[in-house]
Amino acid sequence: MDVSLVFQLEKTKMNSNQTYDFIIAGAGAAGLSLLWHFLHSSLKYQKLLLIDNSFDIINDKTWCFWSSNHPFSSMAYHSWSELEVISDGNVYSEQLSSYQYHCIRNGDYRNKILELSRQFKNVDLLESNVFGFESRADMAVVQTEEGEFHGRWIFQSVMNSPQVEQSVSDISLIQHFVGWEIEVQDKKNYFSPSKATLMDFDTPQQKGLTFFYVLPFTHWRALVEYTIFSESTMKQEQYEKVIGTYIKERFHLSDSCYRIVRKEKGAIPMDDREVPGYFNNRTLNIGTVGGTTKPTTGYTFTRAHHHSREIVDALTAGKAPKPFSGSKNRFKVYDMMLLYLLRNEQKNSRKIFHDLFDKNSIDRILQFLAEETHFFQEIAIFSKLPYPPFFRSIYQMKHRILSLRNSI
Numbered sequence: 001m002d003v004s005l006v007f008q009l010e011k012t013k014m015n016s017n018q019t020y021d022f023i024i025a026g027a028g029a030a031g032l033s034l035l036w037h038f039l040h041s042s043l044k045y046q047k048l049l050l051i052d053n054s055f056d057i058i059n060d061k062t063w064c065f066w067s068s069n070h071p072f073s074s075m076a077y078h079s080w081s082e083l084e085v086i087s088d089g090n091v092y093s094e095q096l097s098s099y100q101y102h103c104i105r106n107g108d109y110r111n112k113i114l115e116l117s118r119q120f121k122n123v124d125l126l127e128s129n130v131f132g133f134e135s136r137a138d139m140a141v142v143q144t145e146e147g148e149f150h151g152r153w154i155f156q157s158v159m160n161s162p163q164v165e166q167s168v169s170d171i172s173l174i175q176h177f178v179g180w181e182i183e184v185q186d187k188k189n190y191f192s193p194s195k196a197t198l199m200d201f202d203t204p205q206q207k208g209l210t211f212f213y214v215l216p217f218t219h220w221r222a223l224v225e226y227t228i229f230s231e232s233t234m235k236q237e238q239y240e241k242v243i244g245t246y247i248k249e250r251f252h253l254s255d256s257c258y259r260i261v262r263k264e265k266g267a268i269p270m271d272d273r274e275v276p277g278y279f280n281n282r283t284l285n286i287g288t289v290g291g292t293t294k295p296t297t298g299y300t301f302t303r304a305h306h307h308s309r310e311i312v313d314a315l316t317a318g319k320a321p322k323p324f325s326g327s328k329n330r331f332k333v334y335d336m337m338l339l340y341l342l343r344n345e346q347k348n349s350r351k352i353f354h355d356l357f358d359k360n361s362i363d364r365i366l367q368f369l370a371e372e373t374h375f376f377q378e379i380a381i382f383s384k385l386p387y388p389p390f391f392r393s394i395y396q397m398k399h400r401i402l403s404l405r406n407s408i
Contacts, residue, residue, distance in 0.1 A: 018049075018150070019139070019149075019150040020047045020048060020151040021043075021046035021047045021048065021152050022038065022043075022046060022048050022049075022151055022152060022153050022155070022315075023050075023149060023153070023154045024048070024050045024051070024156075025052075025130050025133075025142055025155070025157070025158050026130075026286075026287065027050055027110065028157055029109070029287065029300065030157045030286040030288075030290070031050065031052070032110060032113045033304055034286060034308040034312070035048070035050055035113060036071075036113050036116070036308070037311070037312040039116055039120060041312045041316055042316055043312060044120065045120070045122055047124075048120075048123045049123075049124045050117070050126070051125075051126045051127075051130060051149075052125075052126075052127065053128065053130075054127060055110075055125060057107045057111045057114075058106075058107050059105040059106060059108065061105075061264045061266065062077070062105055062179075062215075062264065063103070063104045063301045064102065064103050064299075065104075065299065065301045065302045066100065067100065067102065067302065068098055068099055070102070070302070070305070071305075072109070072301075073100070073102050075104050075109055075112055076102040076103060076104055077103050077104060077105045077108060078102075078217050079100045079103070080096075080196040080215075081095060081101075081194060082094065082095050082096065082194055082195040082196075083101055083195065083196055083197075085362065086197065086201065087199075087200075087201040087350075087353065087358075088202070088354055090358065092362065094362040094363065096362065097363055098366070099363065101196055101198075103215055103223075104301070126144065126149070129144065129145050130158050130159070131145075133154060133156060133279050133283045135281050135282040135283065136150075140280070140283050142154055142156075151282075152282075153282060153283075153315075153321060154279075154284070155283075156283055156285060156286065157285070157286045157287035157288065157290065158289075159279075161275075161278070161279050163276050164273065164276065170400060171336075171340060172269070173208070173229055173230060174233060174267050174268065174269060175228075175229055175268040175298040176227070176228055176230070176266070176267040176268075177225050177226060177227040177228070177239075177265065177267075178236065178239035178240065178265045179223050179224060179225030179226070179263065179264045179265070180240075180243055180247075180260050181217075181222070181224075182221070182223075182247065182253075182258040182259065182261065183221045183259055183261050184221070184257055184258045185257060186220075187219075187220040188219070188220060189220070190219060190220055190222075190251055191214075191219055191220065191222045191251075192216055192219075193216045193217060193219060195216070196214065197213060199211040199212075200212040200214065201350055201353065201354065205350060207228055207230040207232070208231070208342065209228070209230075209342055209346055209349045209350060210226075210228045212224065212227070212246055212250075213225040224243060224246065226239050226242055229270065229342050236265070239265075268300075269288070270295050270296065270298065270339065270342075271295060271339070272335065272339055272400060274291075277290065277323020284321055284322075284323065285323065286307060286311075288300060290307065290323060291323070291324045291326055292306075292307055294327070295335045295339060296334075296335045296338045296339060296342075299369070303324070310325070327371055331371050333394075334378075336397045336400055337390055337393040338393075340392075340397055341389055341390075345389055345392075348389040351386065352385055352386065355385050356381070356385065359385075360381055360384065364381070
């Protein structure tokens with residue numbers, strides 16, 4: 001733990017059955033984003049409660065996003081103006097013109113937002129496990145180890161709605177990864193801190209589409225992450241063996257040349273299920289349980305931020321907050337097609353990613369992944385990719401595509 005980031009939580013005895021204006025259950029990326037938006041709005045003096053099972057400040061994960069103007073970019077641990085993708089021996093490197101790529105450490109992010117909350121006497125922090133949520137008349141109720149707490153609205157990111165646990169997905173993959181942040185002992189120039197490797201596909205493709213992700217922070221310090229899209233995870237030692245081999249082969253560094261500063265790991269669900277927007281009629285789902293994770297990339301941070309802004313804007317206008325608006329239907333179709341290919345046609349999936357970056361600028365691909373392109377730009381992107389795999393995926397997923405009701 002970075003001692004400079006330790007947040008001294010002022011624990012006070014809280015009486016159960018207290019009533020708040022708004023309660024946020026979960027102090028992850030989504031919950032903290034929502035708290036930040038509350039504290040930067042006219043609602044900042046409403047009575048707020050934030051609940052989490054721990055408020056420790058530990059940098060054990062990173063969140064990455066690209067943006068031209070994002071309010072959280074100032075919290076970035078590092079940013080890159082150049083990205084590269086490596087595939088089949090080709091290096092596609094580009095100086096970004098529309099975006100910068102940012103990396104936020106979760107401990108830094110949590111520390112800054114919790115420090116901000118300490119300036120407001122109307123904000124309470126409760127360190128406790130959450131057991132469930134209820135709706136009673138016009139109030140929401142959260143059950144915790146410390147008793148019940150009531151609010152006009154609860155926003156939660158800690159548990160799936162019961163409907164999700166009972167639903168079946170046509171395609172269910174996991175984006176699973178393990179990363180090492182390493183520091184080379186001689187502190188010479190091994191990395192370029194202005195350029196990040198978004199994807200390096202030149203690594204053995206075993207259980208699913210596989211790539212490495214390299215985020216250099218200095219010339220001698222970088223995060224090296226091994227990522228796989230597949231239906232199941234692996235044992236920790238399997239990831240770590242491949243990471244060590246990759247560092248040795250790409251950067252010519254034996255394990256005696258560097259030290260591992262920290263490790264991170266994760267598993268992000270990638271499936272085509274519709275996620276319920278409400279846990280009950282007074283508890284709104286946010287974050288991954290609220291559908292903000294993009295199924296084909298796992299990116300959540302920016303989409304959760306957009307939902308937070310929508311929630312606070314609605315409440316400020318005296319309206320009921322709504323579930324995450326989600327993707328337009330044509331992007332849902334693209335996600336369904338790619339998920340099908342990732343599960344069933346691994347070799348074609350890799351070729352599609354290769355052609356995607358071979359025939360388009362990285363700026364345009366990031367714009368497409370952020371769902372900021374218009375239809376004719378998307379037609380231009382798909383026209384440069386192999387047709388047969390997409391036709392097969394459309395045929396196989398036609399029942400889901402035809403079930404979409406909103407306009408394309």
